Amino acid sequence: MELTSSLGLIAPEILLSVAGLFLLLVAAWAGDRASSAISIAACVVLGAAFFLVAPSVCAGAAGLETVAFGGQFRADAFAGFAKLMIYAAAGAALVVAPAFFTRYAAMRAEYPVLVLFGTLGMSIMVSATDLLTLYIGLEMQSLAAYVLAAFLRPDQRSAEAGLKYFVLGALASGILLFGASLLYGFTGTTQFELMRVAMAGPISTGTLFGIVFVLAGLAFKISAVPFHMWTPDVYEGAPTPVTQFFATAPKVAAIALTARVALDAFGTHADAWRQVVIFAALASIVVGALGAIGQTNIKRLLAYSSINNVGFILIGLAAATPQGASAMLVYLVIYVAMSVGSFVAVLMLRDEDGAPVERLADLAGLSRTKPALAFCLAAMMFSLAGIPPLFGFWGKFVVFQAAVQADLVALAAIGIAASVIGAFYYIKVVKVMYFDEAVNVVRDRSDWAHWALLIISTALMSPLGYLLTGPLSVLADRAAASLFFLV
Amino acid sequence: MIQAFAFYLFAALVLASGAFTILARNPVHSVLWLILAFFNAAGLMVIVGAEFIAMLLVIVYVGAVAVLFLFVVMMLDIDFAELRSGLVRYFPLGLAIAVVLAAELVLGVGAYRAGALELGTPAAETAPLVGEANIVSIGALLYGRYLFLFESAGIILLVAMIGAIVLTQREARADAGRSQQNISRQVSRRPEEATVNTRPEVGQGVQL
């Protein structure tokens, strides 16, 4: 009885794992020739999982009926909202991959399988309500990610990125595990609900250490300062479709997981961790913005941009209110769309030999050689900078609003001031595209899928996006409410 | 009494061998120290009554993992002196961090021991399983209460395996861009094709 309902609740995860196993068999049998077909099949599976999850998000599922396996797993609206973003982002990463890897003759059938298993890990992460589930999900996602980062083995940078990511990720996992063991020791449980109950009252030093270590381990995954150092190197070294994947889906999963851990398990001691989160938020905004300024590689620049954006999302977390959680989700939706659009645009840049273009200087004069592409990329950049008519502004707005409502006025003010620094390098990209002399001809032989993704994300970021604010806010509010729903 | 003595012995040896694992100059020695650490940890497990885990430690970690490490270390031609040069440079700073961490942990544990903190009550109702054989209890938990996590862990291992294969199998495949050895061509090569005599003018250089 209990098992049946639990299995019903993890239906999307079951679908993903069964499909992953099946496609793995297909890959083993058919070899790399079937990689395109497997990619398409994986996309279909992700789409099916998307529609499995969607009803619970629309209904705002919350409470006891969402709890599976005796409290280890919860399929509430918050998890569902994050899963929708993760599935969509993973699908986008699958769509753009073949065109990229084909050039290196490196498109392999295992790529979609790894993406599927990584997605499964993220799916488990966002639903985790137990430290064990948390770690299982995290490791499943991480292992897939390490391999994906090094997927282009012949490329030195890709191998280096994979190794760096692996070693630092192992370190972060160690920190996280140590924190988890402290928490288990001092609270006697691994379940978030029971942990919160056990933590009621004055907080012990051991618990506090556990909280700090666990949050530090998670901060690595969301690449918040000072655990961000791997991000630029890995983003630059990893193959661009993988970088796009890293910048979107795992970010969503890690942030959703962090929010659940912080607000659910540690919810009674928000005052204890708030200062650390505030510091990480401001440091991420500033370091992300400053670091991006000196960059000449677009992928590195976008890596710093993602650090910068994580800072803004953490402002929503620092509020520690349902509004704050809702603002985080809204910001994440916008961030994912902006990141997908930016990376797709980067993927579409090819020089005359068809090799990918990654240097900022190569964008010079793009507005004349590829006006449509330049326009879309410019829209992304303005949106990332949070310039009002574009939708990116809305995300920053709701986050700051949540901070102000939580009496964190100073944080909001500093965040707004620091976002000005960020505007500098976003607009620099636009300047290079529109005002610099063209140095080389950028050609693209992009298929319709790239264009479709780019146009969808551009349309979302355009002022048309504001049409979505109503439904988006409703769904995000429901999801945030489910997070705060006490069993 | 004897338990206490054994515990302190094993615990001291675990710590000592763990430290020597890091400090040993020779990597083969490091692995050996590691094996010692595993053994002692297994001893600790026996003392607390987890005999199955003790067996796992000996069989899996000592028998498989550590021996694999040993092989890998011996097969890889690593310049260990170069690796360690960084360690020396960063040692003081690393030591400082370690000291701070250790001091804080001691402080935390000390506070715990002082009784100012209350240890939470374990949530898992493990009572019915007491008295069963160790392996039975573990099996019941893994396939009952922790079924979901156990299966997920299986998938993690699968992912790790796929990853290892994907990353290493590539070497075996004939990559299009990589130059390959053509033995017949190598063997059939003659000196006349490979060498040439020239008499360059002074100050003119040689055109190759």
Next chain:
Amino acid sequence: MIEIIVFAPLLAAIVAGLGNRGLGNTVAKVVTTGALFLSCALSWPIFLGFLGGTAEPGVVPVLHWVQSGSLSFDWSLRVDTLTAIMLVVITSVSALVHLYSWGYMDEDPDQPRFFAYLSLFTFAMLMLVTANNLVQMFFGWEGVGLASYLLIGFWFRKPTANAAAIKAFVVNRVGDLGFMLGIFGLFLVFGTVSIPEILVAAPTAAGSSITFLGMRLSTLDILCFLLFIGAMGKSAQLGLHVWLPDAMEGPTPVSALIHAATMVTAGVFMVCRLSPLFELAPVASTIVTIIGAATCLFAATVGTTQWDIKRVIAYSTCSQLGYMFFAAGVGAYGAAMFHLFTHAFFKALLFLGAGSVIHAMHHEQDMRYYGNLRKEIPITFWAMMAGTLAITGVGILDVFGFAGFYSKDAILEAAYASGSEAGRTAFWLGAFAALLTSFYSWRLMFLTFWGRPRWALSEHIQHAVHHGHDDPDEANPPRQENSDMGEPHHVPSPDKGDGTAGYHPHESPWVMLIPLLILSVGAVFAGFVFHHQFIDSAAFWNGSIAYDEHLIHAMHDVPLWVKLTATIVMLVGLFIAWLGYLRDTSIPGKFADQLGPIYRFVYNKWYFDELYRLIFIRPAFWFGRQFWHAVDVGFIDRFGPNGVAELVDKGAYAAKRLQSGYLYSYALIMLLGLVAATSWFMVR
């Protein structure tokens, strides 16, 4: 109907302005001129209705504008006698100027823009005169200021035109500040900006006092004074007059329309519109009288010495506006409006005539290079003659007189009859100014149309002779250096040949002459036909201005010598001009040498520009430069944008250095972060 009158010019301006060159010259000209003639045709019936006593005043609401607390007002169009007079003046002169510009601006490449500006100006002016509340009046007030700025600087490639446009705008802003303070004050005191409501409530505020700038002052006096400062700016009264002569940099039709007939009279109109208020403010009225009379005399003296034909007329305008103000100041608002009415016709006529002369003389504006033009351009000559007879006030008592005869006499009589000290002073100053008016007007006529041709020395004429008269390159006439800066030259003696240099001035085309002829009719008959209603008929005004029956009776009872004064001084002035510029042309030079300092003082316009440059402009520039160098560059930029940018730059460099690429340094930073976080909790 009134809506069409007001909004037709706006529509035309929008069409011509937005269509611009895409529309073509002809379409733009037809649209704007057609709209103006339509407005003009609709305005006259309204005026005649009030003249015949059949029309009733009324207010036509257009839109609700502002509702904010107790502040509430509409866009609405008010029509009464005062408005009706202004309507015919504005639409008639504007329509004729539009038509005239067809000829005058024929060679200009930017004609649609020009006509759009002209129509825009007309709309703003109509808004001003139909305003039923002070805010709408201020809208029109600023609108005409804007149009004036645009038109003065129409030839924007000419630095002097740009400078003149800016000067006009800035000086007007000074006046506008007074006007705004006046509006604020009225709202503060009466709680409304509606003109009728203010005028009804005004007697209740009489005798009350208010603290302003630390002084205890009569409420209405200070309010009226502030409003009058606004009027001074717009109507170029002494102190704020400096922009008007420079405004002659604009095309001549603009000078005729804006800087003679309509916009500059807005101040007079405003004082008359609020005349019941001014009636209750004796101190302010006295100030109005004195400033008006002083301006009247000052401008007339300067006008006697200028050589540029347009500048003479510009100072003449300034002087005539002084007459209107002191008439208003002594309470003869009817006389002020009457002079405004007649002046609009004859001054527009004089300007357009001057424009015709300039056109004929190939953009030469210096009268020293004219002479003997009456035979060359006879129609222009006769039109100018009509205008001169009107402005100098030629006429025989109780028989017939030209336009200025009736209005100027009425003003002088009213000033005398008012009995006050200020009124008497104004009478004598006005009488002397009338002498000077006569002198400079005839001087202009004699220099231009009589004597021997002196064209040969003009660079413009020489240029024309060498390059052919209708050189298309002359579209944007390069203006000569104004002669107002240097020492006066001697009148060049026509000793080389016949002085014509072989140049034959030609009469202007008919589109320019027709407006001259129509305005001539106005200059000749406007006074004779309308003087009874304007001066003597309280029924005609129908309460739209304060009408003082006693003053009118007193005016009729003034001694005969007072009534004859204007005529006598006119004849004296004519005689002097004849003596100096026809009979013996050496007299002016000797006179100037004899009275050197005084001559230079007058010639240089009483050194107003130099004074202002010394006490306002240079300190303002000095302050500006100080703030620029010390505050903006030295402080705000240094510690603001530049300082922050430098900080960001350094931060970016530091962030880059930190990102070394080495695994162990990354791990180290992670651990450092962890240690920092735990330490923070330990010490907290």
